[in-house]
Amino acid sequence: CTIENNEAYDYGGGFYAEYGCLYITNTIIRNNEAYEGGGAFFSESNVEIENAVVTGNTAYRGAGIENSHYTETYVTNATFTNNTASHSGGGIYSYWGSWADVMNTILWNDRAGSSFNEFGGEGCHYVDYSIVKGGYSGTGNINSDPLFVSIADGDFHIQTTSPAVDSAYGTYAPETDFDGMERWDNPAKTN
Numbered sequence: 001c002t003i004e005n006n007e008a009y010d011y012g013g014g015f016y017a018e019y020g021c022l023y024i025t026n027t028i029i030r031n032n033e034a035y036e037g038g039g040a041f042f043s044e045s046n047v048e049i050e051n052a053v054v055t056g057n058t059a060y061r062g063a064g065i066e067n068s069h070y071t072e073t074y075v076t077n078a079t080f081t082n083n084t085a086s087h088s089g090g091g092i093y094s095y096w097g098s099w100a101d102v103m104n105t106i107l108w109n110d111r112a113g114s115s116f117n118e119f120g121g122e123g124c125h126y127v128d129y130s131i132v133k134g135g136y137s138g139t140g141n142i143n144s145d146p147l148f149v150s151i152a153d154g155d156f157h158i159q160t161t162s163p164a165v166d167s168a169y170g171t172y173a174p175e176t177d178f179d180g181m182e183r184w185d186n187p188a189k190t191n
Helices: none
Strands: 002-004 015-030 033-037 041-055 058-061 065-067 072-076 079-081 084-088 092-094 099-103 106-108 124-128 148-150 155-158
Touching: 065 072, 065 099, 072 092, 092 099, 092 124
Parallel strands: 002 015, 015 041, 033 058, 041 065, 041 072, 041 079, 058 084, 065 092, 072 099, 079 106, 099 124
Antiparallel strands: 148 155
8 A cells, every 4th residue: 555645634644543453564654744743643542564664754743653642553674764743753753651662664864853863752662673863772773874775766675785684583574575575584484
């Protein structure tokens, strides 16, 4: 799926999730806008995001995702880049007891105000085996240019020399990548 060029007066330019659960996979969410929070997503329910590209979204806070009201958001094998929040949390913003669990994800060049700021809010962000601009505490995180193929052309695949190559945690990785190709280190593969 591609979710693009949507606008919300207050929350959730691309998605507004309230109650229940939302599972998003193999999706591009780009160029959406929310005047308050969650340019791509606003979440008041549990959300799982896997194999997604979240780019070019804008909001006051949480240009990529804004989590609220004790929600859990799980992000695996995703790319957040070039999202812009005028206040805080260019990539992910969590508050009111909510948190984001991020693994095998690239958060690069997301802006908040006048600086790069991938995360914001007083909620919790658990980040492991990810590339985060400016760095982030956690296991296996890297602060190094992910070497996208072509930002100008919107090609966020990584080059063969990217520091992301072979740096993810395979146990929780999906069996296929964004393009539907089987991962060479697929943990479900027996031979």
